[in-house]
Structures are given as C-alpha cells and as structure tokens.
Amino acid sequence: MYFGFVFAVKTEKGVAYFSRHPFFFHPNAVCVWRVVLGLVGVWLYFLAGQHFWGTVLFTVSATMDGVDGLMARACDMVTPLGKEIDPLCDKITYLPPMFFFAYMGLLDVAIIWALFVAEFCGQFLIRYIIKRFTQLSVQANNFGKIKAVLCFALIIYCSLLNDGLKLPEIADQILYVCLILSIASSGFKLIANRFYADILSVLNLLCGITGIWLVFQDRYVLASIAILTGQIFDLFDGRMAEKHGGTKIGPWLDDIADMVSFGICPGLFIIMHGNLKPPAMVLGVGYSFAVGFRLWRYLMRDKHDETIPSGTFNGLPSPAGAMAALGACLFWQNLWITWANVLLVSYLLVGHIRFVHFGRVILRGIPRSLMVIFGFIIVFIIAYLIKTRDPEMLGAMLLIPSVIYVLAGNSMVIGKKR
Secondary structure (H helix, E strand, C coil): CHHHHHHHCCCHHHHHHHHHCHHHHCHHHHHHHHHHHHHHHHHHHHHCCCHHHHHHHHHHHHHHHHHHHHHHHHCCCCCHHHHHHHHHHHHHHHHHHHHHHHHCCCCCHHHHHHHHHHHHHHHHHHHHHHHHHCCCCCCCCHHHHHHHHHHHHHHHHHHHHHCCCCCCCCHHHHHHHHHHHHHHHHHHHCCCHHHHHHHHHHHHHHHHHHHHHHHHCCCHHHHHHHHHHHHHHHHHHHHHHHHHCCCCCHHHHHHHHHHHHHHHHHHHHHHHHCCCCHHHHHHHHHHHHHHHHHHHHHHHCHHHCCCCCCCEEECCCHHHHHHHHHHHHHHCCCHHHHHHHHHHHHHHHHCCCEEECHHHHHHHHCCHHHHHHHHHHHHHHHHHHHHHCCHHHHHHHHHHHHHHHHHHHHHHHHHHHC
16 A cells, blocks of 8 residues: 555656545545544454454554655645644554553553653643744654654554464563654754754764673673664764764764774673683774774775765775674674684775765665665564574674675675776
C-alpha cells in the first residue's frame, strides 16, 4: 500500500487524482481517516475479539501515517493545520492500544504512564504553551518521527505476540526506546538548533564512556550495543551541523567523542577479550593509536586537502573500524583469527585507501522507504540481542555490514575516478 502511494505521487495522473478528491486524499483528511481506522481496529481487537481484522486495520492506519506526509510534500498540500494535527493524530492512535496491552500484561504499566506523561508534555506543554510565549523552534524532529513509527510497530508486534506466535518477548525493550525517543524529541524542541550537532556528539561520548564501563564489567554484548548506538549519533551530528550550523568546539568535540567511542573503548575491548595476553594488549593499544592518528590526520590534514574529493575519506572511517574490530572479537572464537582481523583494520585506518562517506553518499542514495524498513529490522535485532545477549549473532551483525562497506565503499571511490 505504501509503495503504491510512493509510485502514484511520482506521476502527474496520481497527483491530479489526489487533488480532485480532497475528502479522501488531502493529507489532513488522511490524518483523520487513519485515526478512525486505528480506533476501529482497537475496538475490533480488544472489545470484539476480532484479532485478525483489528490487526489489519491498525496496520493500515500505521501505514497511512507515512502516506499523509508523503502526499503533503509531493502534492504541495503542506498546511499549518496539518503540522499541528499530525502529531496529535499519532498519539490518539497509538496510545490507547498501548494502554490496553499494558494492562493485559504485555507491556510495563509504569513505562506506559511515563510515556504518556512525556507525550502529553511534548504535545501540549511544549507545542501549544511554550511555543506561544517563546521564540524556540518546536517543530517536529526526527526523534519524534522515529518514535511514532516505533510505537506503531510495537503495537503490531504485541498483537502478533498475543496471538501465540513464537516471537521473542522483547516488547519492554522496544518500549524503553520509545520512551527515550519521546523525551529526546521534547528536549530538542527546547534547544537552539545550533547546539544539535554538539548534543549528538555528547551523546556519542556518553555511549563510549558507557561502553568502557561495560567492558570492565565483562558485558561485551551490551558494550558493543552502546558503541553501535554511539555510531547512530555520530552518523547524524555532521548532518545537523550542515543543516543548522554549529559551534566552534563542535569539530573537536566530535573527534573526542569518536576517539572514546571508536578508539579507546574497542581497544580496551580487544585487550579484555584477549584475557590480557601480550598480543591482545599490543593490538588493543595499537588499534587505539591507529584511530587517534586517523582522527588527527583528518582534522589537521585531510580536511584541508583539495586532492581528496568531497564525500571521500582517506583511510577507513573510525566507526566502520570499530564495527569490524568489535564484530571480529565477538564472532571468532579463535583469538589468532580475531587478532589478524584487528591488525588488518588498524592498517586500513592509517593507510591511504579511500572510502566514500556513508552518510553523505551511500545513505542519501537509499530510498527513504527502504531506510524505514531497515530501521525496523535494526531496532528489533538490537532489542532481541539485549534480551538474549548472543555474542556471535551480534558479531555477525557487525562484521557483515562492515565488510560490505569496505568492499563497496572503496569500489565507489574507484568508480568515481573512472
């Protein structure tokens, strides 16, 4: 259904058809219809006992949450009213079934109420009160958008879980992520835009510090997930700086965070995972120095080198290096194989083999709809790994994309030269 609308808004006939039927296809009307469908789905599922049709209607309602914004942008139907009612319609649609599932025992009741308070503050206190008396920007941000999508996904997941399918019980882990995103969405609305990039760098730094603490606790899976979370923050801090501007300390703060999260923490991980053996200590310290050199070289030399094309890195980026090093430690049982991988990654970091920028080149070439699907998969995998603490699965999840990036990222640079 969603891809059908994606195709339709790219054609003149599709746009003309939507414009001629505003009662059904105006974005504001779609907002109202999706609330109606969602609440009817809730009634069918919880009160009428029609689990199948309730799940189907709510899934259609959740899909339409992406359709209204798509149509508003493609058909030039963005209105001030639409910006106001869209987040409100989200909350009216996904909060009632979440409460139902909480009191059925599938979700944590206390966290649901905490989410309700966060959503109430974000919707009414910030959007309707603070907005009227301050100059702060309270427009929707990516944290709120991701949170809404995740809430809809959580409800559909709970509906399948309650029907007795053999799914891993990771509902509370996803719910915690929803709460964190809701708080982040409200918090960023109260902060000047120029500080966005620095805040993301600080969050990346906190992830690195948390990862170091977890390494000393021998909780290697959670430490790796902390670094993976830091990489997500690192992926967007540069884009925020480009979009909203930044501060003078922004580049230095970004490099400090990268050094802690992608240099020091993986280095300690390599040492501790190798049981403090001399080869592990040498490789762990060497890896951290390789990341430090890589970051220094970029900030002091590569950044000002006009021979390096825009969107290209000289040497493997430190986040990709951390993924490969951590993945090797978790996946391979043989320490010598692990150390060989770490040595190769260290060479790629300090070498002069060039790689394209993942966020500016690769990510921008992926359709937005596919990124949403990819995001779903990543969130559910991470929630499952937090639940099961499976090191080999996490290692494979880190190794596979890092190897693909090493091969594809370098190939794209070669293709550019040609």
